Amino acid sequence: MTHLLTMAPLAGHDPLAPLAGAADLADSVVFLSPSERLVGQGIGDQAGPAETDPDPARRVAHLLEAARRAGRAPVVMGAIPFDPSGRSRLVVPRRLDRLSPACWQAALQRLPGPPAPPRLLRSHPRPDPDGYRRAVENGLARIADGELAKLVLARSLDLEVADPIDPCRVLTALIRRHPGSLLYSVPLPAEDGREAGVFLGASPELLVRKAGGRVFANPLAGSIAASPDPAENARRIERLLASGKDRHEHAFAAHAVVETLRPFCRTIELPATPGVVAAGPIIHLSTPIVGELRAPWASALDMALALHPTPAVGGTPTAGAVAAIAELEGFDRGLYAGMVGWCDAAGDGEWAVSLRCAEIRGNRARLFAGAGIVDGSRPEAELEETATKLKTMLTALGLSAAEPTAPGF
């Protein structure tokens, strides 16, 4: 990416304003990864044909063309839902800043502290724990029938707190706790009777990154709760690496990613064994994948759309799993388990799987978490795994799962 501004010299412009609490996150878009740190400001006026076109690639092309005409940096940022034909949140910020690693280190000093623990008024899990166990049992029956080999079942948690939530403090709490994750905040308009807000999170999972002629991906699947005790944590990592059920669950995602990327590549390899990645309260099996692209290089977005939904958020076979998810989950995933990131007119870009996230609107937050079901999965363990994954956002909101006020999830 060559056309982005670095810490902009413009008088009166503060590239960090949305992260420092000096500009509204609802008028900004943020994507921070170990490779790129992008902060866009001024997104106010962007609803239009691109919002309603069911093809995300056409939506992005439309926005890039509009950016070119308006003389803006041709970079589209935002989120595409789990159902990519649904409402995406894609924008071309009026001002875009790319923060260098040195700027970023200095910037961290300016971030506000975590939110004060809010007073929880109501919490509503969907499905409730019994409903989720039943959905997993149903999924296991379909796996036993041979209809499916893997299925990812998720649930959502609606929270209402006494005062409006400050999304900036929630995002900066995530930044401090998850510096190696892909961190994001995307504005949400008022819709379906709900007020405007933001969609934000800290995803450990890179769907795809393209930089010049190279492509990177990092499928995750197969998880265990982390322990605060280092010796116990090390034992859990050994247990995860040795778990046949988790290795089987992981293999679906890793194979699918390599096989989907292979036609785009001159060279690509699947590492023989997965490693692990720690993501706050949870540890995942992880396979980093690198490929050399075949000319003409496909764009990051084309590859992201080809990969989505990977078996890490959908299942195997894909179409059957997506149909089972619609039938068994009983809520709309919206932007959860879709993709969030950026792409430019040269085809470079980076897209994370939209995980460990929440929609925050006023004094309400909707959280999401899912778990992969394969032969050998146990409903109670999968329920616990989703509760562990929810902790990432609960902690950032100041609602630690250990507190007596914690929601009954």
Ligand SMILES: C=C(O[C@@H]1C=C(C(=O)O)C=C[C@H]1O)C(=O)O
């Ligand atoms: C579905 C989620 O996470 C995905 C599922 C995982 C699993 O089942 O082990 C692990 C990481 C993610 O690929 C989620 O965080 O909601």
